[in-house]
Every structure is written in structure tokens, then in C-alpha cells.
Amino acid sequence: GAVVSQHPSWVICKSGTSVKIECRSLDFQATTMFWYRQFPKQSLMLMATSNEGSKATYEQGVEKDKFLINHASLTLSTLTVTSAHPEDSSFYICSAQQGTSGRSGQFFGPGTRLTVL
Amino acid sequence: QKEVEQDPGPLSVPEGAIVSLNCTYSNSAFQYFMWYRQYSRKGPELLMYTYSSGNKEDGRFTAQVDKSSKYISLFIRDSQPSDSATYLCAMSANTDKLIFGTGTRLQVFP
Numbered sequence: 333g334a335v336v337s338q339h340p341s342w343v344i345c346k347s348g349t350s351v352k353i354e355c356r357s358l359d360f361q362a363t364t365m366f367w368y369r370q371f372p373k374q375s376l377m378l379m380a381t382s383n384e385g386s387k388a389t390y391e392q393g394v395e396k397d398k399f400l401i402n403h404a405s406l407t408l409s410t411l412t413v414t415s416a417h418p419e420d421s422s423f424y425i426c427s428a429q430q431g432t433s434g435r436s437g438q439f440f441g442p443g444t445r446l447t448v449l
Numbered sequence: 450q451k452e453v454e455q456d457p458g459p460l461s462v463p464e465g466a467i468v469s470l471n472c473t474y475s476n477s478a479f480q481y482f483m484w485y486r487q488y489s490r491k492g493p494e495l496l497m498y499t500y501s502s503g504n505k506e507d508g509r510f511t512a513q514v515d516k517s518s519k520y521i522s523l524f525i526r527d528s529q530p531s532d533s534a535t536y537l538c539a540m541s542a543n544t545d546k547l548i549f550g551t552g553t554r555l556q557v558f559p
Contacts, residue, residue: 366547373457375537375549375550376493376537378546381546425492438495442491442492
């Protein structure tokens with residue numbers, strides 16, 4: 333149980349284009365999903381917390397107009413990187429929370445590697 | 450000072466060794482403690498989850514939490530080459546937000 337999928341697993345795009353990443357909880361409902369980015373040999377940095385049916389909460393320093401998050405259902409959240417630039421190249425990982433609080437732990441997707449040329 | 454400190458390693462051990470991984474933290478409000486394993490270019494996998502102080506064992510893995518010292522550990526017995534990965538500690542207060550350590554890279558050689 334507690335499986336989270338991400339699509340695509342990797343994407344290469346040209347500078348200035350937008351990229352959408354999907355995160356799905358496959359066998360449970362997730363009222364809360366999280367989006368992280370990870371640079372090589374570094375830890376996960378939380379970008380935003382996404383609650384189903386409401387606006388995402390962004391961490392300090394994360395541009396909400398650039399990283400659009402939509403959590404339209406209890407099993408799907410999307411992250412859209414708008415007008416991507418090479419500095420946005422990173423490993424993006426989502427997680428889903430099973431239950432209504434951090435007591436249940438978070439389950440992570442396999443990640444999406446974004447390369448912006 | 451970071452909220453969570455973790456030695457990045459790498460830690461290199463022979464197969465069969467007992468591995469000890471540790472994190473220290475500064476926020477006394479943390480109550481939930483987790484260990485994740487992350488293989489290269491993959492998402493983290495939840496290994497152990499502990500609430501408050503104490504020990505928890507699952508197969509070859511044992512997690513320990515000492516809240517008085519603000520110190521958590523993960524022990525791996527009879528380590529295998531397949532255990533080679535980066536191990537991340539994570540913790541939270543009574544909120545949804547997880548704070549991660551930087552991860553310790555473990556290499557188990559045959």
C-alpha cells in the first residue's frame with residue numbers, strides 16, 4: 333500500500349516553455365500533497381504544500397506564479413513549471429500524506445528529472 | 450545552525466557489518482521521526498517511523514530516538530550491498546511539514 337506515482341519520470345524542454353508534472357496517490361486518498369526539489373547530492377527542499385480544493389502554501393523564496401500547483405482531487409496534484417529556464421533544472425519529487433496529520437508519515441513518488449536547455 | 454544535522458558521509462562498510470546512522474536536531478518540538486532510504490535518481494522510501502522517544506525494530510533495521518539528547522539513530526544489522534543508498538532522517542512537530550537532514554551516503558561492499 334501507500335504507492336505514489338509521478339509522470340513523467342524525466343523531461344527535457346526548451347527554455348521558455350512550460351512543463352506539467354503529475355503526482356498521483358494510487359491506493360489511498362491524500363488530502364495533502366507536497367512538492368520538493370532536490371539538487372545533486374543535496375537534501376530535499378520543500379517547495380509547497382498542496383491541500384485538496386484549496387490554494388497551495390508556498391515556502392519562502394518559492395515563486396508561486398512560476399510553480400503553479402493544482403490539487404484538484406484527493407488522488408492528483410500537478411506542478412506546472414512556467415516559462416522554465418536552465419536554473420529550474422532539478423529533480424522534482426512529490427509526496428502524499430496518508431491521514432490527516434504528519435503522524436502518518438509521507439510517501440514519496442519516484443521523482444521527475446527536469447532538464448531545461 | 451540547521452534544524453537537523455546529519456553527517457553526509459560517505460560511509461563505507463563491508464557486507465555483514467552493523468551500520469549506525471545518526472541525526473541531531475535543535476527543535477525540541479519535534480515529535481515524529483522518520484528514516485528514508487533513497488537510491489540514486491529515485492524518490493525516498495519510508496523505512497522507519499517513530500513517535501517520541503524509544504526504540505522501534507523492523508527486521509534488520511532499528512530506529513532509536515533520544516529526545517533528551519535530541520539525537521536519533523538508525524541501525525542496520527547484517528548490512529547488504531543492496532543497502533547501499535542515501536539515508537535521510539526527517540522529523541516534524543505536530544504539523545505536516547517535514548524537516549530533512551542532508552542525508553548520509555552508505556556504501557556496503559561485498
